[in-house]
Amino acid sequence: MGHATIDTDELGTLVQVLIADGYQVIGPTMTGSAIELAELTDAGQLPAGWGVETGPGHYRLHRREDDAMFAHSAGPQSWKTFLHPPRRKLWSSDTDGSFQGADEETPRYALLGVRGCDLAAIGKLRDVLGGGTYPDSSFQARHQALFIVAVNCTEPGEVCFCASMGTGPAAGPGADLTLTEMSDHFLVEAGTDAGRELLARIDHRDATTDETGAARSALEMAAHRMGRAMPEVDLRALLAGSRESSHWEDVAERCLTCGNCTMVCPTCFCTTTEDVTDLTGDHAERWQHWSSCFELDFSHVHGGSVRSSGESRYRQWLTHKLSTWYDQFGGSGCVGCGRCIAWCPVGIDLTEEISRLAESAHD
Amino acid sequence: MTEPMLPVGYRVIDRTVETHDSATIQLEPIDRSLDRFRPGQFAMMYAYGVGEVPISISGIGDDGTLTHTIRSVGAVSRALHDARPGTVIGVRGPFGTTWAPEGAAGNDLVVVAGGVGLAPLRPVVLSALAARSAYSRVVVIAGARTPDEFLFRAELDAWTARDDLDVELTVDQPAAGWDGTVGFVTEPLARLRLDPERTVAFLCGPEPMMRFSARVLLRAQMPSDRIHVSLERSMKCGIALCGHCQLGPLLVCRDGPVVTYTVAEPLLTVPEL
Numbered sequence A: 001m002g003h004a005t006i007d008t009d010e011l012g013t014l015v016q017v018l019i020a021d022g023y024q025v026i027g028p029t030m031t032g033s034a035i036e037l038a039e040l041t042d043a044g045q046l047p048a049g050w051g052v053e054t055g056p057g058h059y060r061l062h063r064r065e066d067d068a069m070f071a072h073s074a075g076p077q078s079w080k081t082f083l084h085p086p087r088r089k090l091w092s093s094d095t096d097g098s099f100q101g102a103d104e105e106t107p108r109y110a111l112l113g114v115r116g117c118d119l120a121a122i123g124k125l126r127d128v129l130g131g132g133t134y135p136d137s138s139f140q141a142r143h144q145a146l147f148i149v150a151v152n153c154t155e156p157g158e159v160c161f162c163a164s165m166g167t168g169p170a171a172g173p174g175a176d177l178t179l180t181e182m183s184d185h186f187l188v189e190a191g192t193d194a195g196r197e198l199l200a201r202i203d204h205r206d207a208t209t210d211e212t213g214a215a216r217s218a219l220e221m222a223a224h225r226m227g228r229a230m231p232e233v234d235l236r237a238l239l240a241g242s243r244e245s246s247h248w249e250d251v252a253e254r255c256l257t258c259g260n261c262t263m264v265c266p267t268c269f270c271t272t273t274e275d276v277t278d279l280t281g282d283h284a285e286r287w288q289h290w291s292s293c294f295e296l297d298f299s300h301v302h303g304g305s306v307r308s309s310g311e312s313r314y315r316q317w318l319t320h321k322l323s324t325w326y327d328q329f330g331g332s333g334c335v336g337c338g339r340c341i342a343w344c345p346v347g348i349d350l351t352e353e354i355s356r357l358a359e360s361a362h363d
Numbered sequence B: 001m002t003e004p005m006l007p008v009g010y011r012v013i014d015r016t017v018e019t020h021d022s023a024t025i026q027l028e029p030i031d032r033s034l035d036r037f038r039p040g041q042f043a044m045m046y047a048y049g050v051g052e053v054p055i056s057i058s059g060i061g062d063d064g065t066l067t068h069t070i071r072s073v074g075a076v077s078r079a080l081h082d083a084r085p086g087t088v089i090g091v092r093g094p095f096g097t098t099w100a101p102e103g104a105a106g107n108d109l110v111v112v113a114g115g116v117g118l119a120p121l122r123p124v125v126l127s128a129l130a131a132r133s134a135y136s137r138v139v140v141i142a143g144a145r146t147p148d149e150f151l152f153r154a155e156l157d158a159w160t161a162r163d164d165l166d167v168e169l170t171v172d173q174p175a176a177g178w179d180g181t182v183g184f185v186t187e188p189l190a191r192l193r194l195d196p197e198r199t200v201a202f203l204c205g206p207e208p209m210m211r212f213s214a215r216v217l218l219r220a221q222m223p224s225d226r227i228h229v230s231l232e233r234s235m236k237c238g239i240a241l242c243g244h245c246q247l248g249p250l251l252v253c254r255d256g257p258v259v260t261y262t263v264a265e266p267l268l269t270v271p272e273l
C-alpha cells in the first residue's frame, strides 16, 4: 500500500481512536522549559509551533513561524522512560521463602511522534532486554503491547547525527504508522496490519505524487541539514584499540562524571537494585532502578571500585556505546540522537571525542 | 518459564566453619528446586533484607542440595556466612559458564587456587575424582595466606594422602607449625613438568594471582586457550540485564565467569577496565 494523506486536524481523531482502543497515548507536550513526553488526551496538547535550538550543553525552546507539532528534535526524555521505567518493584516476600513477582498490569502504550533515532533505540532496548536467554519480562510485555506512530524527521537539530549512524532522518521499519509532517497535512504510511486497520478508521485519501515527492525531498534536505556527523571510521576497532589512549585523561579533565549522558541516552539500560524491609523485618521487597556506569559504586567489588578514575568511567561509557555493544548485542549502542551532547553540562560531544581519538590513533 | 529475577526459597540445613572468616553452607529447596548447577557456575544468593550477591557452587549436589562456601567480606557475604541451619535464603541460578572439566578428559588437569578461589574449583576436583580414569595426572595447587586459612582443610589432607592426586599446599609466609611449602602458588606451578599440549589448567583466585600463574603456564608453552580462569565483577542481575559486570566486550555473568586466558589476558592487563 502506498502513502495516504490526512489533514492536520485528523491527528486529533488518531489520538481519540487510540484512546478508544484502550491505549495510553504518550507524546510530546510543552512544559515550561523543554518538550516532555507525557500522556495525551487530546492532540491539542502537542507542542504546535514550538521548535528547539540545541548545541553542546545547550537546549532552548523557541516559537516557530509555523504550527509544526513535531519540529523539535530529541528532548531530555526518551521512550525508555515508559518501556524500561526508572524505578520498578521486582518482588516482595514475607521472609518465609516464597517470593511474589511484582505482578504489574502491563500498560498499553501508543507512542506518538517517535523519530528514526528513537525508533532505532527502542530496537536496541529490545535486543538487550528482550533478546537474550533471560528476557526482562516486564519490558517484553510493554514492548509487545506497543502501538508506534513514528515521524520522519524534517527538522533535525544542531546536535543530531542520525544520518551518519544510519537511523534517520527517515524512520526505519518497526512502526505501525509513520507520519511526515507537511505544512497543512500529514503523509501517512502504514507498516503493520494494526497500522492499516487504524488508518482505515480515520479520514484519509491517497497521497498524490506531488505530496510524496515533497515529503521525500524534505527528508533529503533534512539529512543534509543535520548539525553533526559521526566521523567515518571503524568505531568498533578504534575504541577497542584505544583502551590505553592518553586522550581519556584529556576528557576526564572536562567530564564531571555526573551521568547525565547515560540518563538521557535512549539506549543506556543499566540498572541496580535496592532491598527494603519493613520495620518488623517480616516483609522484604526488591526494587530495580536506573543506574549509570559513571557512578563510582557501579563497579564496586569487595575491596573497592574497579573503575575509580573519571577517565576509566568515560572510557567505559564511550567504548560501550560505540564498540563493545557490538560484542555484547550485535550492533551499535548509539543511534545518533544527540541528547548526550545537549544535556552534558560542560558540552562534551562524542563525535568530537571520536575525531580526536582517531587523530591520536594515527599519530 | 520461571521468572529469572525471582528468587527460589532454600533452607540452610548444614553449616561448616572453614576458617576464621569463611564457612560452607548446604541448602535444600523449600518447595521448588533450581536446575542443576555445573562446576564454575554461580547463584545469586539473597540474604533477607540485606541484599543479593553472586556465589559459586562449591559442591556437586547430586541430591538436589546446594553447597556454597562464603568468605565474609561485607554486609551480604557476612549474612550468608553467618546463616545457621533453618535460615531461609533466596537463590537464583544456575548462571554463567562452566569449567567443563569433562572437556579436559584425556589430559593432565592442573588446578591452581588462591584463597577462597578454591571454593569454585572444588567441584572440578570432585568430578575429576569421580571419573578419575578419564584423566592422566591431576594436580591441585592451593595457596593461602596462613596455614589456618585453607578451606576444606580435612579434605585437602585426604586428597594429599591419595596417590592418584598430586596436591601441593603453600602459604605466603613461614608460620609456626607449618612445615610445608612457603611462597606463592606460582612457585610449585613453575616446578611442574608440564606436557603443554596435553594439559588443561583451571585458575581461580585474586586477579594478580591468576595473571602470574597464567604467565608461568604460558612460559611453559601452554596455549592460552588451555588455561581457564574465573572472573569476578560487580553483579546485580546475573542474567545480562543490569550492565554491572562488564569487562570490555564481556558481560561476565553471561560470557563468564569462566573464560579462557585467550579472552581474559588482553582485558586483565588494562588497568580499571
Ligand SMILES: Cc1cc2nc3c(=O)[nH]c(=O)nc-3n(C[C@H](O)[C@H](O)[C@H](O)COP(=O)(O)OP(=O)(O)OC[C@H]3O[C@@H](n4cnc5c(N)ncnc54)[C@H](O)[C@@H]3O)c2cc1C
Binding pocket: A297, A298, A300, A301, A302, A303, B042, B051, B053, B054, B055, B056, B057, B058, B069, B070, B071, B072, B073, B074, B075, B076, B077, B078, B116, B119, B120, B231, B232, B233, B234, B235, B257
Ligand atoms: C561469579 C562470582 C562468583 C563468586 N563466588 C564466590 C564464592 O564462591 N565465595 C565467596 O566468598 N565469594 C564469591 N564471590 C565474591 C562475592 O560475590 C563478594 O564477596 C560479595 O559480592 C561481597 O558482597 P558484600 O556485600 O558482602 O561485600 P561488599 O564488598 O560490601 O559489597 C560488594 C557488593 O555490594 C555492593 N556494595 C557494597 N558496598 C558498596 C558501596 N559502598 N557502594 C556501592 N556498592 C556497594 C556492590 O554492589 C558490590 O557488588 C563471587 C563473585 C562472583 C562475581
Ligand code: SF4
Binding pocket: A261, A264, A265, A266, A267, A268, A321, A333, A334, A335, A336, A337, A338, A339, A340, A341, A350
Ligand atoms: S550516545 Fe548520545 S547520541 Fe548516542 S544514542 Fe546515546 S544519547 Fe543519543
Ligand code: SF4
Binding pocket: A262, A267, A268, A269, A270, A291, A292, A293, A294, A316, A317, A318, A320, A321, B243, B246
Ligand atoms: S554506557 Fe554505561 S550506563 Fe550506558 S548502557 Fe553502557 S554501561 Fe550502561
Ligand code: FES
Binding pocket: B234, B235, B236, B237, B238, B239, B240, B241, B242, B243, B244, B245, B246, B251, B252, B253, B254
Ligand atoms: S550481572 Fe547484570 S549484566 Fe551481568
